Amino acid sequence: MDPIAFLVGPYSIYWSTVIQAMAALTGVxxxxxxxxxxxxxxxxxFCVVPLAIGGAVVLGRLVHWYFRQDxxxxxxxxxxxxxxxxxxxxxxxxxxxxxxxxLALLRWGRHFGAMLDALSVAGAGAVGxxxxxxxxxxxxxxxxxxxxxxWGTELVNPGTGASEYRLATFLLQAAAAGVIFLVLTFLFFxxxxxxxxxxxxxxxxxxxxxxxxxxxxxxxxxxxxHFRSNGFVSVVxxxxxxxxxxxxxxFYFRYRRADGWLPG
Numbered sequence: 206m207d208p209i210a211f212l213v214g215p216y217s218i219y220w221s222t223v224i225q226a227m228a229a230l231t232g233v234x235x236x237x238x239x240x241x242x243x244x245x246x247x248x249x250x251f252c253v254v255p256l257a258i259g260g261a262v263v264l265g266r267l268v269h270w271y272f273r274q275d276x277x278x279x280x281x282x283x284x285x286x287x288x289x290x291x292x293x294x295x296x297x298x299x300x301x302x303x304x305x306x307x308l309a310l311l312r313w314g315r316h317f318g319a320m321l322d323a324l325s326v327a328g329a330g331a332v333g334x335x336x337x338x339x340x341x342x343x344x345x346x347x348x349x350x351x352x353x354x355x356w357g358t359e360l361v362n363p364g365t366g367a368s369e370y371r372l373a374t375f376l377l378q379a380a381a382a383g384v385i386f387l388v389l390t391f392l393f394f395x396x397x398x399x400x401x402x403x404x405x406x407x408x409x410x411x412x413x414x415x416x417x418x419x420x421x422x423x424x425x426x427x428x429x430x431h432f433r434s435n436g437f438v439s440v441v442x443x444x445x446x447x448x449x450x451x452x453x454x455x456f457y458f459r460y461r462r463a464d465g466w467l468p469g
Contacts, residue, residue, distance in 0.1 A: 207342045216288075221338035228338075229258070232331030239393060240323035246315040253308050253320065260300025261292075268296030272430040272440060291344075293430060294332070295444050301328070318404030325411035326389045332415075333382035339375025347372025347425035374425050381418040388414065409452040416448035 211218040233254055240250050263284065269291050270276075270283040276290055277283040283290060301324055309317035339345040343360055350357040350370040356377065357370040389407055423429050423441040430440045 219341065221341040224338040224341065225335050228331045228333075228335030231334055232327045233258075235327035235330050236323050239326050240315075240320060243319070244315055249308055249313050249315055249320060252313055253304050256304035256307060257301040257324075260304045261297035262300070264300035264303075265292035265294065265297035266290070268293035268299075269430075272433065295441060298328070316404045318406075318408065321405060322393065322402075322407035325408045326386065326393055329382050329386035329389055329411060329415065333379050333386055336375045336379035336382060339373065339379075344428060345373075345375030345378065346427055347374040348427070371427070372425055374422055377425075378419070378422050381422065382415070385411065385414045385418070409455050412448040413452040413456075416445040416452070420445040420449065 207219040207221050209217045210220045210223045236254070237250055240246065266283055266287070270280060272293065273291070302321070305317065305320045305324060308320070336345065340358075346358065346360065348371065350372060353359070353370055356373050358373045358376075359368055359370055361368055389411060392402065392410065393407055395402075420442050423439055423445070429442075432438050432440055432443075
């Protein structure tokens with residue numbers, strides 16, 4: 206049961222919602238910090254935030270509704286009533302990406318790749334905090350553990366009423382996102398021989414690191430999203446593997462173009 210943090214009239218605000226809101230605010234502040242570090246582009250920095258939040262909410266909800274239609278009364282209810290249900294993180298990522306793409310088409314941002322770099326670092330930090338909301342609910346859990354562990358949490362099985370220890374996948378996901386955030390932050394400010402990274406490099410590294418970590422960790426979840434056509438293939442794993450393959454292809458062709466590496 207998700208504990209209630211605040212009661213505002215007839216509405217209940219849960220602790221998991223509070224943590225997720227803190228994660229979103231942290232992501233916005235981190236984005237402004239990284240994006241405005243190199244060049245003052247206040248128009249792009251402040252215009253993309255409301256578009257990204259709106260896109261993340263709508264697409265995150267839409268994707269979750271598509272794969273979990275049994276959790277909603279209808280599509281209209283899913284998009285208008287946010288007092289129940291959830292969000293799919295990959296839909297939120299898509300909404301943020303589309304917001305940056307819209308600003309790039311309107312030429313309101315400094316550089317599409319530079320904006321994606323800042324969004325990637327900020328996104329890793331936000332996900333690291335947001336995943337901790339799993340302490341307040343039963344989401345993002347893995348298989349049953351034979352004995353108590355630091356990486357496990359105790360849950361009550363609603364069917365049997367018995368207590369069981371499950372792998373705290375959300376904690377592993379938070380730790381992985383935190384490590385990725387630290388690595389990307391280091392690479393963001395790293396200079397080598399007076400040369401800086403190219404715009405977009407951090408974004409592709411985020412796709413590589415985060416995609417690889419989630420392709421593994423999502424396999425441990427008992428509440429993963431699955432394709433409606435079969436019900437057992439994880440949508441998140443397929444999307445993450447696709448992100449890894451795409452990022453490797455980008456780096457491969459970049460090295461080939463620069464004659465930095467030629468296969469034997």
